Amino acid sequence: MSSDRPPAPRLPTLEDVAQVAGVSRATVSRVINNIRNVDPALHKTVWDAVTATGYVPNRAARSLVTGRTGAIALVVSEAESRTADDPFMGRFFSDPFFGRVVGGVLSVLRPVGVHLALTLAGDEEACQKVVADVRQGQVDGVVVISLHPHDPLPGLLAEAAVPAVLYGRPASPMPISYVDVATYNGARLAADHLAARGCQHVATISGSMDMPAGADRLNGFREAMAKHGFAYVPSYDGGFTSDGAERAMEQLLREYPEVDGVFVASDVMAQGAMMVLRDHGKAVPGDVAVIGFDDSSAATTGRPPLTTVRQPVEDMAAEMARLLLARIDQRGHRTTSVIFEPELVVRQSA
């Protein structure tokens, strides 16, 4: 009549390892955490005991005493970006982008045994919950993918002076760490490529001007084209959506039918733009060369495959994780940001 549950094999503890190694708990702890010098011979003895017992540190116990949780949150801050049409952020998850970010972050976290807790912050309340979570020690810090220019989360995090790193420069300047891509350089790559192809009539379809990415891609492109002698490049706002880009392209063709080269500020928009070009009987790249930005899945899904400016997403994500861990370790308040270089991926559209 005794309990028939399996005897729940007790996991080995530090004490067990210590006993096997014939040393004290403290010494084992020192070896495992590589703190202070330990006699090389003992060091080996201890490690042997660790492998023999199959010991794995109990993160709860460790957390309890260190005050670190060993977990960071990956916050997908979608404030205001859920819509009736797109209640599950298809637009966001519709892209290898997310997978690439996760891969990059985990490549840094896994080796140090830190958990990545996935969180969706859907509204301002949820954003405050995120801040509260890190203040209350639910997680040690957060990496944020913010999808909306008016997202309150970056501001809240900066205000709380909590360990956090953003993907992409915040819409307004604030004391917070981030990683970003050198957008101007990326836009220049596109400009140089179009110029090198001999395009004579160049235009651009831009993203939302209230987002840093939108403004920078436009301004960077115009500056670079200016150096190639294009005093003014007409721009049409596509608002970072496929539909918007379609409308922008319609207008562009109406007002500027001789166009033979377009820089579109995102691959998704480039897709929409190319559909309109096809509808108008324009060959890509024969009649009009098209260059996108991001190198997202949209770049290879459509026809023809898109020439585009690629962000080193994994590297950027990994750096986010590194910055965050550093920020957590040294209780300092320094905010550090790292800018990465983009790269032109030449496919068939230009």
Place this chain on the structure above:
Amino acid sequence: MSSDRPPAPRLPTLEDVAQVAGVSRATVSRVINNIRNVDPALHKTVWDAVTATGYVPNRAARSLVTGRTGAIALVVSEAESRTADDPFMGRFFSDPFFGRVVGGVLSVLRPVGVHLALTLAGDEEACQKVVADVRQGQVDGVVVISLHPHDPLPGLLAEAAVPAVLYGRPASPMPISYVDVATYNGARLAADHLAARGCQHVATISGSMDMPAGADRLNGFREAMAKHGFAYVPSYDGGFTSDGAERAMEQLLREYPEVDGVFVASDVMAQGAMMVLRDHGKAVPGDVAVIGFDDSSAATTGRPPLTTVRQPVEDMAAEMARLLLARIDQRGHRTTSVIFEPELVVRQSA
């Protein structure tokens, strides 16, 4: 010369709350965990003290004594599904599917304060790491999205008899919990719809036969069409990829040019199939009606928008979480599975 780090405001502990409420730690613990009866008056006093102090339980301390981590892993088991062309699983993340799953799971986990630790299991070693993680108490259990029919993870989990729930029936029968959609019923919805439209020459493009979803969607569709008097429905293997579906559709049109209705076993494949139909000058749905499966982003991205069979992904994901939590709570070994009903979403392609 004292430390200039901020004084690290100590978080309130149970002890603090107890002091404010004028009771013992034990009583506060009882109130918070709703264990045993506590005098209603005291109950209120305690809760008041909790809010007054802003107390939040320390999960490390709790974990330490309960032996639960309060975290479950969301494992995206991509074993063998990364390729050179698609190193970041664009195909997988290229879909609101992932976001919907996460949303569904979190809707259950958040209220009970359980963390969702994101994990990518890229190869067999990583799969074993997942099993080890739960045995070693890094997480309490796992929910698995398995992308490959020959994925070793489900088998490893079943063997280890570890708390785990799969999204979708495993390729081969094994003692493990899962949620799934009633594929046969979904295929029947598609069949009924095509029959009701008056289609006379119906074919299907199937997914991989080594995946349950592939085989079930084909067999279910054929069975249902048989009830409408279609003794045999020709099938072409599209292998669950867009390219494969394009090839299948080419072959289909060659061998069966009079076709006027096609059930395609996934939306992504349906996209490819519709491109081919367009190339051949066939109007959808005028000449050929097309029905997809999944209701993924591909269903609304293309032209025309796809009529398709929708899985209640969020509900299924939420149920995964519920099943897992139940399994973790009662240390039993029962495996429970839940099957959900699909629904036909009628758009323009059929």
Place this chain on the structure above:
DNA sequence: TGGTGAAGGGAGAGCGCTCTCCGCCTGTGC
């Protein structure tokens, strides 16, 4: 040879919580 300091190991005090045990108090039955 005694003094000194560095290096390395051990003892033990908690971290904040849960949970078992114990004891008090009240109510009830004879």
Place this chain on the structure above:
DNA sequence: GCACAGGCGGAGAGCGCTCTCCCTTCACCA
């Protein structure tokens, strides 16, 4: 009036770890 049961609160023992002290050892030098 007493025995007993049952409801409810408190005391206190850990959970497994880190980390501060302290002790021992030993090299080195005056």
